[in-house]
Amino acid sequence: MRTTIADIAREAGVSTATVDRVLNKREGVKVRTRDRVLTAAERLGYLEGTVAPDQQSEIELDFVLPGGSNTFMTMLAGHLEEMAALRQKEAHIRVHLIEGFNPDALAARLHAIRGQTQGVGVIALDHPTVREAIRNLSVEGVPVLTLVSDISNVPRVGYVGVDNRAAGRLAGHLLGRFMGAGRGKVALFAGSLSYRGHEEREMGFRHMLAEAFPALTIVELREIRDDSQRAYQEARTLLRTYADLGGIYNIGAGNRGIAQALEESGRARQVVFIGHELTEYTRRFLLSGIMDAVIDQNPRVEAREAVDRLIRAARNDHSQRAVPVRIQAIFRENIPEI
Numbered sequence: 001m002r003t004t005i006a007d008i009a010r011e012a013g014v015s016t017a018t019v020d021r022v023l024n025k026r027e028g029v030k031v032r033t034r035d036r037v038l039t040a041a042e043r044l045g046y047l048e049g050t051v052a053p054d055q056q057s058e059i060e061l062d063f064v065l066p067g068g069s070n071t072f073m074t075m076l077a078g079h080l081e082e083m084a085a086l087r088q089k090e091a092h093i094r095v096h097l098i099e100g101f102n103p104d105a106l107a108a109r110l111h112a113i114r115g116q117t118q119g120v121g122v123i124a125l126d127h128p129t130v131r132e133a134i135r136n137l138s139v140e141g142v143p144v145l146t147l148v149s150d151i152s153n154v155p156r157v158g159y160v161g162v163d164n165r166a167a168g169r170l171a172g173h174l175l176g177r178f179m180g181a182g183r184g185k186v187a188l189f190a191g192s193l194s195y196r197g198h199e200e201r202e203m204g205f206r207h208m209l210a211e212a213f214p215a216l217t218i219v220e221l222r223e224i225r226d227d228s229q230r231a232y233q234e235a236r237t238l239l240r241t242y243a244d245l246g247g248i249y250n251i252g253a254g255n256r257g258i259a260q261a262l263e264e265s266g267r268a269r270q271v272v273f274i275g276h277e278l279t280e281y282t283r284r285f286l287l288s289g290i291m292d293a294v295i296d297q298n299p300r301v302e303a304r305e306a307v308d309r310l311i312r313a314a315r316n317d318h319s320q321r322a323v324p325v326r327i328q329a330i331f332r333e334n335i336p337e338i
Helices: 005-012 016-023 031-043 071-086 103-112 128-139 164-179 196-212 228-241 255-265 280-288 299-314
Strands: 059-066 091-098 119-122 144-147 158-160 184-190 216-223 245-250 272-276 293-296 328-330
Touching: 005 016, 005 031, 016 031, 031 299, 059 071, 059 103, 059 299, 071 091, 071 299, 091 103, 091 299, 103 119, 103 128, 119 299, 128 144, 144 299, 158 299, 164 184, 164 196, 164 216, 164 245, 164 272, 164 293, 184 196, 184 228, 196 216, 216 228, 216 245, 228 245, 228 255, 245 255, 255 272, 255 280, 280 293
Parallel strands: 059 091, 059 119, 119 144, 144 158, 184 216, 184 245, 245 272, 272 293
Antiparallel strands: 293 328
């Protein structure tokens, strides 16, 4: 018996109208729903021999991330590898780890994958050579998506990540509340302000302190290139210099080094310490009281959304809007599983 639209609708668990929209390539259907309908149609033999060209071959996608000891980046790369296995019928996904904080290395890798890729996801340094490399990919029709940290004045299909300015404001609010209404000294650590995301977090943090906690003074901002050993050395120096330091906000990675310096100085649990990303290390620091709060984004959600959006962009499918990545403040009392 010939398969009907009603058969496909029952198999996919959708209405016949939705099946009609998918089969006739009309807009207004979520990509997951569309995939479910096409899978059901193929399984029932409806599309046998008539599969659309963009469904016949894998899409070549590349993600370029900074390597090194940044635990969050390692987690994100791992989730992208998981997505590569889950979406292998649709896309061939490659993850490239390059030297962090090196715009020339990033630009060189983006140039190297030209002609071999149909979509690129990148954690971009805000630098002229990186902008030029992204523009060259765009001229060739390759969609580029930024993750975690955005970049200005380049053609891209979107950004997947949190609102970093809002994350910085949340950090300022939490640190100010923990330190109290009196005067106090605060220090900032950043991976590098060449990442727009780190710069936006710093701006949000400064504005929140100026608005709501004007008695708190930022005495230092030190760039640690997301390196734990460098963070340790800088934090040791900072704690020796400011015996009355009351708070630390770490914008990027390197929390292990700061925690070690606080422990060795005997000032852990005295200095308010706010950082980012729930990892095996920050989880332990929260439980022990070394860290007071962690502002977390979900790398699993970011990996899934990034792959979805690049696949759609490579197919020229704009039927589904982006899902915002939310931030949450995590304290000792509400630590989720990781």
